[in-house]
Amino acid sequence: MINQILFCFLLLDAFILYTNAQQSYSGISALDCSNNDKSGPSSAFLYTCNGQNRYCKAFLIYKSQPPFDTIPAISTLTSSNQAELARINDVTEDAKFPTGKEVIIPVNCSCLGQYYQANATFTISSIHTTYYTVGTEAYQGLSTCSSLIRANPHSEFSLVPGTELNVPLRCACPTSNQTKVGTKYLLTYSVSFGDNITALSDRFNASIKNANGLQEKETLFPLTTILIPFPTEPSSSQTIIHKEQSPFSPPSENYPERRRRSKRKLYEGVGIGGACFLLVLSIILFTIFMFNKRKNIGVSQSGNERSKKNFVQPEDLRVEIASFEQGLRLFTFQEIQKATENFSSRNRINGSVYRGGFGRGKILAVKRMKLDVSKEVKLLKNINHFNLIKLQGICQNDATFFLLFEYMKKGSLRDWLNSQSPDEIGSWTRRIQIALDVANGLHYLHSFTKPAYVHGDIRSTNVLLNTSLRAKIANFSLARAVVNETSSVSLTNHVVGTRGYVAPEYIQTGQVTSKIDVYAFGVVLSELVTGKDAIIVQDGREVMLSAAVVSITKTEYAESELISFIDQRLICDDRTELALRMAQLSVACLTEEPTKRPSMEEVVSALLKIRADAFN
Template sequence: MAQQNYSGAAIYRCNGNEATTPSESLYTCNGQFSSGRAFLIFTAKSPYVTVAAIANLTLSDQAEISRINNITTSRVLPEGQEVVVPVECSCSGRSYQATITYQIQPGETYFLIADNTFKGLSTCDELKHANTYRETSLLAGQKLRVPLRKRSITTSPPLPPPVSLKSKPKRAPLIVGITAGAFFLLISLLVLLFLSWKKRAQVADEIKKATRNFGSRSRIKDHEYRGTFKREVLAVKKNSGNAEYEVKMLYKINHFNIVRLHGFCQDKDDLYLVYEYMANGSLRDWLNRRGSQHTKSWYQRMRIALDVANGLLYLHNFANPAYVHNNVKSSNVLLDGNLRAKITNFSLAKEANCSDTKRIVGTRGYMAPECLGAGPVTPEVDVYAFGVVLLELITDEFPVIEQDGGGRLLSTSVAALMESLNAETDLCSFIAYGLAGNGGTKYALQVVKLSLSCLTQDPSDRPDMIEVVSILQKMYSIIHTPH
C-alpha cells in the first residue's frame, strides 16, 4: 500500500529549483500500520566496512545484519559489497521513513553526504529539509538528521555453511549411501511432481469457477475475463502462447502505474494470467465513449498522461534491469475505478538496449521510424509512442484517421496543423469537445509541443521520460482543480 512516487532526476539535484517536495520520493504513509520493518541496501565503503560500523551508522541491530547477510560481526567487507540492513520505518508526516543521525566530516557538504555516504538512500534536498543548517554553515562534528528511503525487498534465510569432509569414508558405505539417497530423491521428486500437478489442477478449477467457466457474462473483451476470488474481483487473461518472459518480468517490478500480476497457472495448453481488475477498461475505450464528455476534464486527462509517463519513467530509469515496453498505445493503458492509469500488456517488452534483429513489431500509428530496421531496442521507442498517446488524450481521435477511403496518421495531421498561419485557431477546432474554454487552448498548445518533441524523427532529439514527467508535473500542478 505504501507506493513510492518518483520525481525523476530531481531527486539527485540540490539547486532548489526542480524538486517540488521532499516527500515526493518517499513512501506515502497510507498503509494499515504506522510503523514496520523495512530493508535497505547499503554499499560498503570506508570507514563503513564492518557490521558494527554499518549498524552504528544506520541505527540497526548488529546481530540481525550478520544473520541476514550470513557474515560475522568482525569481518572486514570489501568496498562495494552490498549489505542488506533492517531498519524500522514509521510515519513522519505524509511519508514512511527511517531517520538516523550522522556526524559531519571535515569538508563535507549536503551533496557530498548524499552522494557518497548515503548514495541511493537519501537525497540532497531531503537532507536540507530535515536540518536547519545552511549549506555554508556546515561544520565538522555537527550532527545531521538523515531520512532514509529505499525500495523494500524480501530476503531469504542464509544458507548453512558448507560441510567440511575431513576423512574419506569407506567405499561400500558410500555406495550404499548414494544409492539410498538417489532412491529417496527419486521418490521425493515424484511426490513433489504429483503435489504440484494436483495444486495446479486445483488452481485452474478455482479460476474456471471464478470466471463462470469463462462464460460470456464474465468476458471483458477478447481473451480477458472478470472473476471473483474470495470477494476480490480480478481479471484473468487466457493465453495460449508463451508468456514466460512477461511473467518473470512482472514479478520483478512493482509500481502503481503498472498493472499488477497476482499470479498465473498452467493448465494443459492454456496459461491463465491473473491481474488486478481495472473497472474503467482501456484508455482507448474511455476516449471512445460518447455522451460523457463532461467527465473528461483537463484535470483527468493530464492526470492520466502523468500516470502513464510515471510508469514509463519507472521502467526506463528505476527498474533493474531497465525495460522498454515496446508497444505503448492507448489500448494498453487501463483505467481503474478512480480513472488512475496503469500500463499493461508486456508481451513485446525487452530489456533496454538489447539487440533485436526483428524489430518490426508494434501498432501502426505508434511505431517510431527506427522500428523499421534492426538495432538495439531503446527507451526512445516508448517516448515516441507516448507522444501519440498525448495527442489521443487531447483530441479523442484514433492514431490513424480514416479519410477518403484511406488513412492519415494523427501525428502527421497535428504536425501539419501547427505549421499553418492560424495554428492556435485551427487547434481549437481540432481538440476534443469542451476542452477549448477556460484557457484550454493554451494547455492544448503546451501538450502538442511536448508531443511533437516526443515524435521527432531522430531518437537522440527526443526528450527522455525524466523531462516529460517534469513538464507534465508542472502542467498538472496548474490544472490541480477538476473542471
C-alpha cells in the same frame, strides 16, 4: 567588537557546513501546510536536486505501526519492491514487525523538476484525513503537507474515503563532495522524540551534522527529517525499536486547534530566528548559484552499469514461479473456471481477458494465453510501480497459461475516450494526470529497472484506468531489455507492434531503444488531446493521427488549427492553453529522429509543470 568577530566566525562555520551538506535542515517549517517556494527551492518542501546524479537508489526509515506493520503493507504504503524490502531488513516477505520497529525502505529517488522524490500512492480510508495527517501520521514526516498539496488536485475539504493521493517521499542523491569522501547512499530518517545529533551520529557512525548543515547543539524536531550518509547499504543491525510509538489513527476532534498551536510555535520560532536573516540570505544565494551551475552539467549513465540477465526459458517457468514473492498466488484451473463462470461471455472484458470473482469481493482480471509467458512473468515479478499493472497470480493448465492481474474497473483509455457520457469524458486536468501516470510508469521502466526495459507496445488500449481514473500500463508481452539509449539487444526483420504507434526507426531498422516508447507515448498524448483514434479518416483515406498532428504544427496558423482539432467535448472547459501545451509535447515525442526526442524523465518534468499551472 568581540561579538561581531564571533558572529563572523559563526557565519563562516555555518557556510562551510552548508557547502559540504546535501541539504540544510528544514526544521519545524516542514510541518507547515502554508509553505511556498516562490523565493527559490526550499527543503521544507522536499530535498532539492543538488546531487551528483539526477536519480539514484536511496533509503528511508519507517517506524512500524498498525496497520502498516508487515512487509506487504509497508511495501504498498511506500510503493517499494516487496522482495527488496524483505531482503534489506533480513526478514521473510510476509514478516510482521513489532510496533515502533525501524524498517529500512529502499526507493528509487528521481529528480523531477527542482526536487528529488520517490513516488508513492495513498488511498484515503477515513473521513477525517487531511494532507497534514497523511504527511505526519501515515508517513511520519517522510512526506510534507505542502508537497502533498502541490502534488494533488484535490482540495483539503474533498479528501473522501477511496481518494488516491500522489505522495512525494523525501529522498536525495549524494553530492559530488559527499561522493568524494565515500558516500554512496543517503537515508532519510524521520526524527523521533528525544533524538539528537550526537546520539544519531554515534548510532549510524555518520557525520549527520555536515550532511544536513546542522550546528552542534541544534534542536531536531519530531516528524521532520534528516539525511544520513552511508558508504554501503544500511543494515538491519543498525535499526532499533522505539518503545513509545503511537499507532496510526485519524486526527482528533481538536485537530484545528492543534494545528493553530503548531503554527503559533512556528511563528515564535521565525521571530527568534529573525536575527539570522543575513546568514539565511547568504545560504540562499549560494544555493541558487550552485543549483544553476549544476543544471548545466549533463549527467549520463553508462550502459555498462546495467547488469545483464538471461531470459528465463519456458521449461524454467515452474522454477520461476517457485521464487515468486509471497503476495503472488498460484491458482488452480478449477478456481479460475469458477471465478469466471467457466469463461462466460458476460464476464469477458476484451479478447481473451475475463473478469473473475475470487471471494470476499475480490475481483481480478484473468488473461488467457497460449504462448509462453515466462518472459512476461519474469519482468512482472521484478517491477513494482503504481502506474504499472500488478500481477497477482498465475495458473498453468496443460499448454494454456493464465495471468491474473488487478482489475481496472474503468477499462482501457481508448474505451474511456470513446465514451459519449458527459460524466465520463473528464477534463483537461484529468487528462493531464492520466498522461503523467503513463509517463511515470515508462520513466520507471526506462530508468529504474535492471536491466532497463522498453514496453514495446504502448497504446491507448494498453493503458487501463481504475475507479479514480488513475492510469496503469498493461500488456508486457512485447517488453524487452535494452543495453542503453543508442543500441539494442538485437535487430530484427520481424517488426511487431500496433499500427499507428510504431516508431519509424523501428520499422526501418528493427532497432529497439527507449525512444520507441517515447514515440508511442506521443501518439497516446495526441489521443488525449484530440479524443481521436491513432488511425483517423481524412478526405476519405486513413491517416496516422501522429502525422496529422505534426503536419498541423507546421502550418502558418498552427494554433488556430490545433484548437479546431482538439476534443470538442472539452472546449467549454476553458483550458485550451493546457491542451495546446500537451499537443506541443506530443509533437516533441513524435520527432522522426529518435535522439531528438525527449527522455521520459524530461516528459515527466514537462507534464508536472503543466499540471502545476493547471491548478494556479
